[in-house]
Amino acid sequence: MNEFYKHPLFYFIAVPIVLILWPLLLWTVYLPRVQTDFKKQIEQYEKALPVMTEILSVDSDRLDFAGKDASVDFDYATAINKVAQSCQIPEAGYKLNAGLVISSGGQKSQTANLDLQDIDIERFANFISTMQVRWSNLQCTKLNLRKVKGTKNTWDVDIQMKYYF
Numbered sequence: 001m002n003e004f005y006k007h008p009l010f011y012f013i014a015v016p017i018v019l020i021l022w023p024l025l026l027w028t029v030y031l032p033r034v035q036t037d038f039k040k041q042i043e044q045y046e047k048a049l050p051v052m053t054e055i056l057s058v059d060s061d062r063l064d065f066a067g068k069d070a071s072v073d074f075d076y077a078t079a080i081n082k083v084a085q086s087c088q089i090p091e092a093g094y095k096l097n098a099g100l101v102i103s104s105g106g107q108k109s110q111t112a113n114l115d116l117q118d119i120d121i122e123r124f125a126n127f128i129s130t131m132q133v134r135w136s137n138l139q140c141t142k143l144n145l146r147k148v149k150g151t152k153n154t155w156d157v158d159i160q161m162k163y164y165f
Contacts, residue, residue, distance in 0.1 A: 073165075074110075074135065074137070074138075074163050074165065076096060076098040076110070076112045076161075076163070077096060077098065079131070079134070079135060079138075080094070080096055080114060080131075083127055083130045083131055083134070084127065086130065087123050087126050087127045087130065088123065089116065089119060089123060089127060093116060093117055093118065093119060094114060094115060094116045094117070095114070095115045095117075096112060096113070096114050096115075097112060097113045097114075098110065098111075098112040099111040099112060101165070107164060107165075108164070108165040109162055109163060109164050109165065110162070110163050110165070111141075111160065111161065111162050111163075112160070112161050112162075112163075113158070113159070113160055113161075114157075114158075114159045114160075114161065115156070115157070115158050115159075116155075116156070116157040116159070117156050118148060118154050118155075118156065119154070119155055119156075119157060120153045120154060120155070121153055121155060122153075124155065124157055128140065128159070131161075135163065137163055137164045137165070138161055138162075138163045139161065139162050139163075139164070140159060140160070140161055141160045141161065141162050142158075142159070142160035143157070143158070143159055143160075144157070144158040144159075145157055146158075
């Protein structure tokens with residue numbers, strides 16, 4: 001059987017057959033399949049377009065932050081300071097402890113603990129929502145809300161976060 005592949009006659013017959021079959025397969029099998037897949041993709045896009053426009057009309061702030069700070073490395077202190085200022089949280093109203101950047105399985109991550117003192121629930125919700133919109137690789141791993149005694153809407157919040165680079 002090994003000598004069958006060594007004969008030049010095999011290659012004089014096999015190469016032209018392959019050269020003839022390849023365009024035929026492209027024309028009869030692969031091209032129609034690509035055309036039907038393309039039509040399906042167009043239909044899916046047309047179905048998704050109203051949903052995408054609705055999302056953009058409801059939450060257009062996502063576009064404001066898309067692509068920003070992409071070239072700059074993430075820093076907890078800078079990020080939290082920017083968002084806290086925009087949410088009118090004073091610097092004395094929070095305490096941040098950021099951990100070291102850890103590399104595990106080719107993925108880098110960094111954890112941080114954030115304590116917000118005496119904050120109302122609306123400002124906290126705005127803060128955490130803004131953080132998630134601006135930095136999609138930031139995850140809240142643990143959240144603890146404690147109501148301040150003797151108040152209607154004042155809370156102490158402990159947040160553990162993890163950012164994936």
